[in-house]
Amino acid sequence: MFELPSILTADGLLDKAFGRAMKATAKGPDRMTRARNLAVARVGTAGKAIESTLRGYVKGFPSLERLPPFYRELVDVLVDLGQLKKHLGAVDWAAQKAGEITREYRRRIGRGPGADIGALRREAYGRLSSLVRQVSGDLDALVEARRALRKLPSIDPELPTIVVAGYPNVGKSSFVRAVSTGRPKIADYPFTTKGVSLGHFERGVRRYQILDTPGILDRPMEKRNRMERQAIAALRHLAEAVVFLVDPTETCGYPLDDQMRLLEEVRALFPDVPLVVAENKADLEGPSRGHLRISTLTGEGVIDVLDRVLSTLTSRDPAFALRSASP
Ligand SMILES: Nc1nc2c(ncn2[C@@H]2O[C@H](COP(=O)(O)OP(=O)(O)OP(=O)(O)O)[C@@H](O)[C@H]2O)c(=O)[nH]1
Ligand SMILES: [Mg+2]
Structure with missing residues (x-):
């Protein structure tokens, strides 16, 4: 940057x-x-x-x-x-x-x-x-x-920006890889992602940027580390929409209840930002809290999440809806 x-x-x-x-x-x-x-x-x-x-x-x-x-x-x-x-x-x-x-x-x-x-x-x-x-x-x-x-990515202020957030190890980087040009590292331990990184994708004539972020834990803001605080900064300043991933299988190593508390905190901190929740790792056994079930591994539901996110962006910006409707 x-x-x-x-x-x-x-x-x-x-x-x-x-x-x-x-x-x-x-x-x-x-x-x-x-x-x-x-x-x-x-x-x-x-x-x-x-x-x-x-x-x-x-x-x-x-x-x-x-x-x-x-x-x-x-x-x-x-x-x-x-x-x-x-x-x-x-x-x-x-x-x-x-x-x-x-x-x-x-x-x-x-x-x-x-x-x-x-x-x-x-x-x-x-x-x-x-x-x-x-x-x-x-x-x-x-x-x-x-x-x-x-190392900071070059954010284009003209492009709509989607931020992928959630607990560590739930599959955020896997999601960004699945849907965009972004190539963040994926590994089966928490805090693999240490900073924000950028990917792009296109839908019709429109180009979007999607940000991978480090995991955030459910704990007081002042206890949060450098990695978590970068994710919060991305949510605060860049997110026009959020994909919030949870891992109901808890193979990420964190209880689903903790993940849901973080979800509520993010909603409360940024009430004006549309947010789509998805339950990842649907290819494994796990409970559901009634959100979209997806698997970045098999690709199941991934496009549905994007569709939902893009529709929230469109519905918030009527001018954009017109623009993207005309060829
Ligand atoms: N079974 C299964 N495993 C998955 C799926 N998505 C991701 N994983 C695995 O979950 C682990 C974490 O994936 P990442 O994409 O690195 O998760 P992250 O949320 O970016 O993790 P941090 O950057 O550490 O916060 C990896 O071992 C992935 O292979 C999925 O849909 N199904
Ligand atoms: Mg990651």
Whole structure:
């Protein structure tokens, strides 16, 4: 989703800056002047590399204030907005400081005879190194944040969005795989899905996006982990309709009663979002609470769920009903 700059560690950045400085050249009428000019050029090259690289990192991060609400909440869940701002602030400060150090030493080395060129050059390198090392933890945090943000799917605000939600291990990813281009991982343990992911499908002339989400447990919001909170964010900000899957066979490892309590919570939290409940794993023995019975394994009922979801979308948007009726 986000085009973010790739970020060097403190050591990587210092290697790059001093490596460039090594290649600097200088001219001058005599040996002394050439040596002085070379030292000025080296400090300038290293300092500017550090300053501009660090500034690029700060600029390259999306302006967090202007993110759409879904991404804002997700960034907060994944990397903590407050912390991220602090790290970016520290890196910005270091960029400015690098500029100051560079200017100071270029001036002092260039001042002319009497200056100990070698010692000043080493001092400048030393100060630039310790400056970059000072923000080493901040750089590491940006590397982490970038890794998390790059994985976020690109939601198209123009397309109708269906969110698949429910307890862990009930077959949400299997459902998304069965009906869309999405290829989420499926496995027989809870929290296989660790973040939201996107699939697309077409019906007639219309294109839809469908989101797979991590499982949610029936427990207080403040106890919910990072994975559950991403699912809640998708329901809150993106869902125009919800497919809520339950597993009455309880082979998912969770009692059906707990799953039904989560269903009631989701209904209560998002009363305006149409929701279709389906009982998955109908190929196995299990009780029914009277909802649509489906099996993502055999394909039974899967299309019926989609039909029902799409009809709720259509009935809520008369303009859309007209649009999709005309060829
Ligand atoms: N028998 C049967 N097993 C199913 C069916 N649908 C899914 N499964 C199995 O249930 C397990 C969980 O499936 P997933 O699709 O990974 O479930 P999920 O809800 O995405 O799980 P998390 O991402 O961990 O929350 C896997 O072993 C699937 O093969 C079904 O219709 N019948
Ligand atoms: Mg899954």
